[in-house]
Amino acid sequence: xxxxxxxxxxxxxxxxxxxxxxxxxxxxxxxxxxxxxxxxxxxxxxxxxxxxxxxxxxxxxxxxxxxxxxxxxxxxxxxxxxxxxxxxxxxxxxxxxxxxxxxxxxxxxxxxxxxxxxxxxxxxxxxxxxxxxxxxxxxxxxxxxxxxxxxxxxxxxxxxxxxxxxxxxxxxxxxxxxxxxxxxxxxxxxxxxxxxxxxxxxxxxxxxxxxxxxxxxxxxxxxxxxxxxxxxxxxxxxxxxxx
Amino acid sequence: xxxxxxxxxxxxxxxxxxxxxxxxxxxxxxxxxxxxxxxxxxxxxxxxxxxxxxxxxxxxxxxxxxxxxxxxxxxxxxxxxxxxxxxxxxxxxxxxxxxxxxxxxxxxxxxxxxxxxxxxxxxxxxxxxxxxxxxxxxxxxxxxxxxxxxxxxxxxxxxxxxxxxxxxxxxxxxxxxxxxxxxxxxxxxxxxxxxxxxxxxxxxxxxxxxxxxxxxxxxxxxxxxxxxxxxxxxxxxxxxxxxxxxxxxxxxxxxxxxxxxxxxxxxxx
Numbered sequence: 001x002x003x004x005x006x007x008x009x010x011x012x013x014x015x016x017x018x019x020x021x022x023x024x025x026x027x028x029x030x031x032x033x034x035x036x037x038x039x040x041x042x043x044x045x046x047x048x049x050x051x052x053x054x055x056x057x058x059x060x061x062x063x064x065x066x067x068x069x070x071x072x073x074x075x076x077x078x079x080x081x082x083x084x085x086x087x088x089x090x091x092x093x094x095x096x097x098x099x100x101x102x103x104x105x106x107x108x109x110x111x112x113x114x115x116x117x118x119x120x121x122x123x124x125x126x127x128x129x130x131x132x133x134x135x136x137x138x139x140x141x142x143x144x145x146x147x148x149x150x151x152x153x154x155x156x157x158x159x160x161x162x163x164x165x166x167x168x169x170x171x172x173x174x175x176x177x178x179x180x181x182x183x184x185x186x187x188x189x190x191x192x193x194x195x196x197x198x199x200x201x202x203x204x205x206x207x208x209x210x211x212x213x214x215x216x217x218x219x220x221x222x223x224x225x226x227x228x229x230x231x232x233x234x235x236x237x238x239x240x241x242x243x
Numbered sequence: 244x245x246x247x248x249x250x251x252x253x254x255x256x257x258x259x260x261x262x263x264x265x266x267x268x269x270x271x272x273x274x275x276x277x278x279x280x281x282x283x284x285x286x287x288x289x290x291x292x293x294x295x296x297x298x299x300x301x302x303x304x305x306x307x308x309x310x311x312x313x314x315x316x317x318x319x320x321x322x323x324x325x326x327x328x329x330x331x332x333x334x335x336x337x338x339x340x341x342x343x344x345x346x347x348x349x350x351x352x353x354x355x356x357x358x359x360x361x362x363x364x365x366x367x368x369x370x371x372x373x374x375x376x377x378x379x380x381x382x383x384x385x386x387x388x389x390x391x392x393x394x395x396x397x398x399x400x401x402x403x404x405x406x407x408x409x410x411x412x413x414x415x416x417x418x419x420x421x422x423x424x425x426x427x428x429x430x431x432x433x434x435x436x437x438x439x440x441x442x443x444x445x446x447x448x449x450x451x452x453x454x455x456x457x458x459x460x461x462x463x464x465x466x467x468x469x470x471x472x473x474x475x476x477x478x479x480x481x482x483x484x485x486x487x488x489x490x491x492x493x494x495x496x497x498x499x500x501x502x503x504x505x506x507x508x509x510x511x512x
Contacts, residue, residue: 072489075455203352203353215341
């Protein structure tokens, strides 16, 4: 089963080895995860601000957004947003007189997963901003800081230690949610694995190899997250029970 | 809390919730819903309704069975990590790490395509009485969803078991309770009640993971929606209805767990 022949399939030599296409898939997956996490963070900062300081209508709309996204399976959202998004863009393009385009799967994936991530990071960041001692923000306002500077200098750095555990979780979810894009045919790791496995019938070999790649990604992420957390908590007393 | 929360009766709370902008938003939402009812294509609904109901039933069945089996596995997994000797705790830790570190879709495909392509190679499996079952998709769906739930919940239960104060267990021991009695009467109930809010969230996540089984040919509600899409080329209607179905099930789950939490005394040491 795991003989030389099936390990040969994972080598990087093009005729038989499909290792390179797996690594290409991994690179796409990491890229999508990065992109969607970033888009999610941007939406999250905006959403958290809207939920905390926005008017009643903004707050209610954001509540609907986070509730719906968190209650509907990612798979359904991906299909809905993927079809609706590409449809909308193409309709817009044809209405403006341009030719319809084929939207790059990676870009579409980033957009779709970004909207999903945004709902979760809105909640994480809202909680983190609320955990910042209110006096710090009030003091900054009393100094006459404009809102942008206040966000950059006070709110974001002060809330970071509270947000990092939640954001770390979100990053890990983002890396694994990229696998769902295989359903809509985006060329990420799971999809390339399925293609390779289907072509060679070596299902175990390829799925195990892809699983190992995902696991390495998670473990490396955990190490990096630990570092980032220590950096973000610098100068703060350590929490009892944490290491 | 130092200040006493003011008692607000139901009517006052309702009027507090029903602010003018909310009424406007609800009206807009109503218009959108009505527009989608009358402007979109729903003529397929009666034909596919029996199949859809069956799909919903399968989704719920899958959720209940895999959550129950998963939690049954998660309790020993959590316990092994807290008090187990290294020979038990290390494998439990590795299991949880692997399950949580790889996508469920990949695990599902590994089991279905991998095991599915492995089994027919052994004649004794093909001749056994289990073969008619192993040829179907649902055993692999149940297995991988159960493993996934157990992996995540094993981690939750580890934290919950470790979080029960030592004094409680020492008191139980001082009463002369046997180890099993301590576990059954003191440790497990307190751990579960600690883990319940997390379990509620994880169960919603499990519900959201169930549509993945459609990729291995199991016909749950998601697969029914996909079939409508492929048969009739209507894209949005089945997906929107699907989102509504999942939101309703999520709502019921959240409500049920909240009732369950309310029944458990919250004063924990």
